[in-house]
Amino acid sequence: MYSSPFLDLPPFRAATGVVRLPGSKSISNRILLLAALAAGTTTVHDLLDSDDTRVMLDALRALGCEVAQEGATLRIHGLDGQLRTRQASLFMGNAGTAMRPLTAALALLGGDFELHGVPRMHERPIGDLVDALTQLGCRIDYLGNPGYPPLRIHPVPPDMLALDVPIRVRGDVSSQFLTALLLTLPLVATRDVTIEVVGELISRPYIEITLNLLARFGIDVRREDWQRFTIPAGSRYRSPGDIHVEADASSASYFIALGALAATGDGLRIEGVGATSIQGDIRFIEAAREMGAQVESGPNWLRVARGAWPLKAIDLDANHIPDAAMTLAVMALYADGPSTLRNIASWRVKETDRIDAMAAELRKLGAAVEDGPDFIRVHPLPAANWRAASVETYDDHRIAMCFSLAAFNPAALPVRILDPHCVAKTFPDYFETLFEVVEPLDIPVICIDGPTASGKGTLAVEVAHALGYHYLDSGSLYRVTGLATRRAGLEPDAANEGRIAALAHGLSLQFIKGQVVLDGEDVSDAIRTEAAGMDASRVSALPAVREALLSLQKRFRRLPGLVADGRDMGTVIFPEAPLKVFLTASAAQRADRRHKQLISKGISTTLDSLRADLEARDARDSSRSVAPLKPARDARRLDNSQLSIAQSIEQVLDWWQDVQPFKAS
Numbered sequence: 001m002y003s004s005p006f007l008d009l010p011p012f013r014a015a016t017g018v019v020r021l022p023g024s025k026s027i028s029n030r031i032l033l034l035a036a037l038a039a040g041t042t043t044v045h046d047l048l049d050s051d052d053t054r055v056m057l058d059a060l061r062a063l064g065c066e067v068a069q070e071g072a073t074l075r076i077h078g079l080d081g082q083l084r085t086r087q088a089s090l091f092m093g094n095a096g097t098a099m100r101p102l103t104a105a106l107a108l109l110g111g112d113f114e115l116h117g118v119p120r121m122h123e124r125p126i127g128d129l130v131d132a133l134t135q136l137g138c139r140i141d142y143l144g145n146p147g148y149p150p151l152r153i154h155p156v157p158p159d160m161l162a163l164d165v166p167i168r169v170r171g172d173v174s175s176q177f178l179t180a181l182l183l184t185l186p187l188v189a190t191r192d193v194t195i196e197v198v199g200e201l202i203s204r205p206y207i208e209i210t211l212n213l214l215a216r217f218g219i220d221v222r223r224e225d226w227q228r229f230t231i232p233a234g235s236r237y238r239s240p241g242d243i244h245v246e247a248d249a250s251s252a253s254y255f256i257a258l259g260a261l262a263a264t265g266d267g268l269r270i271e272g273v274g275a276t277s278i279q280g281d282i283r284f285i286e287a288a289r290e291m292g293a294q295v296e297s298g299p300n301w302l303r304v305a306r307g308a309w310p311l312k313a314i315d316l317d318a319n320h321i322p323d324a325a326m327t328l329a330v331m332a333l334y335a336d337g338p339s340t341l342r343n344i345a346s347w348r349v350k351e352t353d354r355i356d357a358m359a360a361e362l363r364k365l366g367a368a369v370e371d372g373p374d375f376i377r378v379h380p381l382p383a384a385n386w387r388a389a390s391v392e393t394y395d396d397h398r399i400a401m402c403f404s405l406a407a408f409n410p411a412a413l414p415v416r417i418l419d420p421h422c423v424a425k426t427f428p429d430y431f432e433t434l435f436e437v438v439e440p441l442d443i444p445v446i447c448i449d450g451p452t453a454s455g456k457g458t459l460a461v462e463v464a465h466a467l468g469y470h471y472l473d474s475g476s477l478y479r480v481t482g483l484a485t486r487r488a489g490l491e492p493d494a495a496n497e498g499r500i501a502a503l504a505h506g507l508s509l510q511f512i513k514g515q516v517v518l519d520g521e522d523v524s525d526a527i528r529t530e531a532a533g534m535d536a537s538r539v540s541a542l543p544a545v546r547e548a549l550l551s552l553q554k555r556f557r558r559l560p561g562l563v564a565d566g567r568d569m570g571t572v573i574f575p576e577a578p579l580k581v582f583l584t585a586s587a588a589q590r591a592d593r594r595h596k597q598l599i600s601k602g603i604s605t606t607l608d609s610l611r612a613d614l615e616a617r618d619a620r621d622s623s624r625s626v627a628p629l630k631p632a633r634d635a636r637r638l639d640n641s642q643l644s645i646a647q648s649i650e651q652v653l654d655w656w657q658d659v660q661p662f663k664a665s
Ligand SMILES: Nc1ncnc2c1ncn2[C@@H]1O[C@H](COP(=O)(O)OP(=O)(O)O)[C@@H](O)[C@H]1O
Pocket: 451, 452, 453, 454, 455, 456, 457, 458, 459, 593, 594, 596, 597, 640, 643, 644, 645, 648
């Protein structure tokens, strides 16, 4: 997961391979609640691990439900409709799929509860559900604005509930209110309980998921059209024993779109969900086909390839796929005419006002967009009009994910996604998964070269962290080679060049959480001594050793980008890097820094000997015949003798921003 303030996606040109998708959020949270309310133990497989499922699990645990976790499998010991805790303050984050059904469950079960969330949750309406529960006799107060969380729930004796008249609930704002009632009314169904939907029910496929899962837990709801739902008297939740969570069909939409945009040849295989899924968003496939995608499907997989190109414009009532339809709005940029998505008023009450947000961000890319209370129209974007944009994500995972598709733009521009961490809501590893199947036009590299103890490593690690990039400490490869040379009983000199190069070639090396692991052994400290530095410098002067380490270094260049530090990153290994920094500081400063660094690691040494070593090493590194230490012609020099670490980082990030096409927005 990326926790950097922004993530720059370099331009992509193709997609291919296999993706395995995480479990569906809607299915995961419904199953968790049903398993907690049911009698017996439920083993849940492939549960989504995300912010919203964690919110639900934490709440269920706080209510006394026992949950044991082993990897992606959970064993839930159901409460059989009896809470163990009758008083709690529960944090709902921004998880609508936890907030709504828990409000209903707790109001019906009786107790003193407070439910609150993040500020956006307190702007998401819940009045229609509270009204329906109040008709029944439940007692719920608004603690902030009427109609919105936070809420306080008071206990009501079960025999005070008015179950004899149909419960009326609005269905035209969010189907989650009806889902909340359907999931929880079996708790009190001592007689037939009927729900009547007021207004046109939206997002029906989500109600189908609810009914389908209720049936798995022993509750057979009778449905008359989409207007009346009856929970039969005596309904009781029964655990199905084992239950599997399908992969998220809404998450599949990004990869279906990816296939449609960029998978030529064999196409892109998507695993975990197939065309017969119980999730409504699977019908995104129909819309993608209409736009030109070639989609094949099996029981639990899809294969998608590019068909028509440019894509065909679409005019769609997207009420049945509200979440996945956002993906169509970005695909529309690549179509042969304006595309219109209609009947999407529910977008306005999701994680953010999604119609406004999509329109604003698509316009930043250069697109012409029209929007109204319940529609959005997106015009195709010709290559000349594309702009490099910083896309605001409004703490909305779907905005972050669907705008990643803008990286296929024909202008070959990068796309900046602000706050990429928001994907954690449903798909924490979205970007990692994307990076496995896309082919970039180019992967950016920042090179930081310079003499020993100038602060290269410190700076490179922090810059990489700020950008979410990978990090290559090329010096560690020479240090490990030096260590391996000594362990093989060899002198690190030209007489042994061939054997040392062979050692370098065959290094079994791993970088695990900042540790350097050689043949399974953590050698991080062993390679940091001054003696090891000197050996590294000696083996690094041997041309065959440098050659042997070449391809290993190049393999570090992976999406979304790389920061590499060493001596020849900018001159030899990545000469085309768009930013090269040559970092220096006075010899006295460097000796002093290294001294402090070694002392803090418990390695004793003197300042004089360090300075002598350091100057000898600089001299050898600068004078050798291959890849000597020297600034690349286009390197920017940074003397950090008088700069703090934070100032050096800021300077390099400023330079990076300078060479990017993003304008301050
Ligand atoms: N700008 C700076 N000001 C003060 N100390 C620094 C600065 N940059 C790095 N240091 C310190 O200098 C020491 C050597 O830095 P390091 O990153 O290991 O250098 P290199 O990778 O160039 O050998 C570290 O203890 C680090 O904290």
